[in-house]
Amino acid sequence: MDDLEPLIDQLTRGAERRGLTIVDASFPGEPTFILDHESTSVDEALDLAQQMLAPFIAISVAHLDADELIHSIDETPAPLARLARKRDGQAMGLELRWYGLGATALYLAGTDWAGQLADLRAQWESDRRASWNDERETRAVRIAHLAEQIELDPRYRAATQTQRTTVGRVVLDELRNAEDDATTLKWSLENASRALRENSALAYAPLEAAIDDLSSDLRESEGWRATRTARERDVVTRAYLLEHTGYAAPVAFVAQVARLAAKSR
Incomplete structure (x- = not known):
C-alpha cells in the first residue's frame, strides 16, 4: 500500500454507517488481540467492533516528519533521506482500537514505503553497531600496544611510584600519534601501570624468598x-x-x- 488516505476515508465512512462513534482516546496496557490490514479488511474489522458492542472506536494516524527522522540519524544514508523527503508529511501508519465484551482490539495498517524506511534505518543501525565494534576492537588493540610499549620502557620500570605517572606520560608522548584520543591515552597509561605492578611483583617474589x-x-x-x-x-x-x-x-x-x-x- 502506497497511500493510507483512501483507507482512512473508508474507515471513517464505514464507522459512520455502522453507528460507531469515533473518539480521541488512549488505551492503557497491551491489546487482547491484534489484527492487520494484510489479513483483515477494514470492513471485517469494523464489523467485529460492532459485534463486540464497542461503545466507540479510536483512530490514530502517524505522519512522517522527515526532518525529525533525518536529524535523529547521524550521517543519514542518502537513500533513506531521499525517501523521507519524498514522503514528508504523508500518513505512514494507522491504528484502530476499540473495547468490547471485555477485550481490547488493535487493528494496524501501514504503507510499503514506511516499511522501506524501517528497513533502511535498521540497516543503518546494524552498520553503525558493526562500525562501533570495529572501532572498539581497533582501540583495544592500540591500547594494548601502547601499554606494552610503556611498560617495556626502562625509564618507566625504573621510576618510583611517585614518579611513575609523570614518566609514563613522557614515554606515551613519544609513542602516541594524531589518531590517539584521550580515552586511548588514559587507558594505555592505566593498563601500563597495572602491568608494571603485576610484573614487578613477579620479579621481586623470588628475591623476597x-x-x-x-x-x-x-x-x-x-x-x-x-x-x-x-x-x-x-x-x-x-x-x-x-x-x-x-x-x-x-x-x-x-x-x-x-x-x-x-x-x-
Missing part, C-alpha cells in the same frame, strides 16, 4: 662497601635491586634489604 642471601650479596658489593651514610646505602640498595629485576623496588623492601645488609658492617 631469598632476602638473606640477597642482603649478603649486597653487603659484599663494591658499591655497598663504599657507602658511609644511610642515604648512600638507600641509593645503592635501590640501584642493586633495579639491576637484578629491571624494576624499581618497593620502598619497604629497600629498607628491609638495606637493614639486613647493614647488620654486619
